[in-house]
Each structure stands twice: as structure tokens, then as C-alpha cells.
Amino acid sequence: MEVIFKIIRQQQNSAPVVQTYLIEVESGNTILDCLNRIKWEQDGTLAFRKNCRNTICGSCAMRINGRSALACKENVGSELARLQQIPALENKTNSIPEITIAPLGNMPVIKDLVVNMSSFWNNLEAVAPYVSTSARQVPEREFLQTPQERSRLDQTGNCIMCGACYSECNAREVDPNFVGPHALAKAYRMVADSRDSETENRLANYNEGTKGVWGCTRCLYCDSVCPMDVAPLEQITKIKQEILSHKQVSDTRSIRHRKVLIDLVKEGGWIDERQFGLQVVGNYFKDLRGLLSLAPLGLRMIVRGKFPLSFEPSQGTQQVRSLIESVQNDSAEC
Structure with missing residues (x-):
């Protein structure tokens, strides 16, 4: 069958x-097969990365019809079938099917489908993605792990550093300080590794501002495009749970926000805004500057009659409390 490939081409700074x-093409041809044919038979100037051709190296990541994926993994048939499920991208009846190829996002283009991945690698380095055993006595042979300890590393160990999650990350697009889902997925591998001796320092680093786990917007795009089922968002959530289990409520506003929200919902079924502001922003009356920052908003709410003078728990409070406690118990067991 005939297929039109629309390729977004670009020179650096143009x-x-x-x-x-x-x-x-045949329906079983991979997107990488098609790009190779275009380069070999029609246009030798087309630039793209490739290497293993077997979903191992991650080199051929690019945007295929709007989503980041591996060109060696996706084939023409499955891609056209996927388009049929998306009305906005569905090809017109009786027309030649089209596939659009573009470079990865959140990284500057060098040429055509080749992007500069310096920020990707620099942010990975920022989370110190290697096991530290400096605080332990070096054994004669090796650091041993039980099968259970090793199994905690399996999912994140599958990451091939293709950049698909980084390309789709909304948080990275709006916040250049955010290290990205790939880095935090690798970061959890270090937190979960029983041989590592820097857990406390790591958690403090990953808890800092919006460059760490609290910068994630939880959009789920990273999980949806990961070709190896690493589920970066899931790993980010695990780091948050570790931070919360190691810290006190009053340590940072990010931690207070999460803990106070859960506690208030457990107590009343929904959030008591009065308590939420005082406990999160005002840090239980310890942060005077934070309390003063609430004053203009509080005055506007009082003037407009929107300041709650009392709080009525919801009728389903007990059910909500049971659900939250059930989730917390399951997380603790994991």
C-alpha cells in the first residue's frame, strides 16, 4: 500500500x-524501516538517529503522529489503526493514509529528527543515578541482595533512556528547573536500592522546590508513552511517599500541603479551607510571613461573604475515611 510520510524537517536555529x-510499504514495516527507505531511495540528506533496531538502545525515539515513541517499535499497520481511533487524526475516506514524523519535544533541534539531548543527560546526572556505598565498610567480594530486594529495582531498571517521557513532559515544558520524569524514575531506583547509603540526602535533594518530585503535574503522559513500561509517574509517587515517611508535617510547604489535605479530608470528608490555609501556608501559626500573605485573600472573601464561619462535615465522611485508610494500608504493605 502507499503511505505519505510528512516529516518535520529543520536546521538548527531555523x-x-x-x-x-x-x-x-507493507503494514508490518516499522516506521524506522520506512525512514531508512526514504533516506536510501529518495533523500539522503534526511537526518535521524538509529542503532539497534530492536527496542533496546532508545536511539530512534521521535514523535509519530503527535506522540513520542520508538520508530523501531511502531509499525505502519498498528499506527494507521491507532489513527482510526482518533477522530481528529483520522485520514479522509479513500485518501492515501498519512503518517507525520517530528523530532522529540523539550529539546532543541540539531537537524531534522535529531535533537540536542544535553539537558536530558544533565538532569539525569543531577539526581546522582549511581549507588553510593561510601558510608559502608567495603566487603571482601560484593554487596549481596535478597531476591526481594533486587525485585524492587526491576521496573526502573528497564529504562533505556530514549527520552520519550522527557519529550512529552508538561512540567518540563513550563519549568526549566524540573529535572524530568526519566531522572526521577532513575532516582527512585537509587532510593529503593538496599546497597545505597545516601537515601536521606537523596530524599532531601528530590524534595527541593519544583526541580524534584513536587514539580510533577501528574499528567500521566510519561507513563502513556514509555515503551518499556517503566511508569515514571509511579516512581515519582513512590519517592513522594518515601519523603513523607521520613519527614515531619512542618518540614516544607509541599509536604504540609499533601499531609494536611489528606488529614482534613479524613476528618471531615472535604477540606476545611480555614484550617488548610493556617496549617499549610501559616505552618500552624509558626510562619508569620505566610499568615500575612493570606490576609488580602481573607479580607476579599469576608467582604464578598465567601469566608466560611463554620464547617459542616460531609455525610460520607466515614466512607471517605475508610477509603483513604485502605489506600494508606496498601501503600504501607507495598
């Missing part, structure tokens, strides 16, 4: 242009 190529 505007992107769309170039189309018509090729005869």
Missing part, C-alpha cells in the same frame, strides 16, 4: 518545514 514522501 523554522521547521514539512516535507512529504510517498512510498510503497
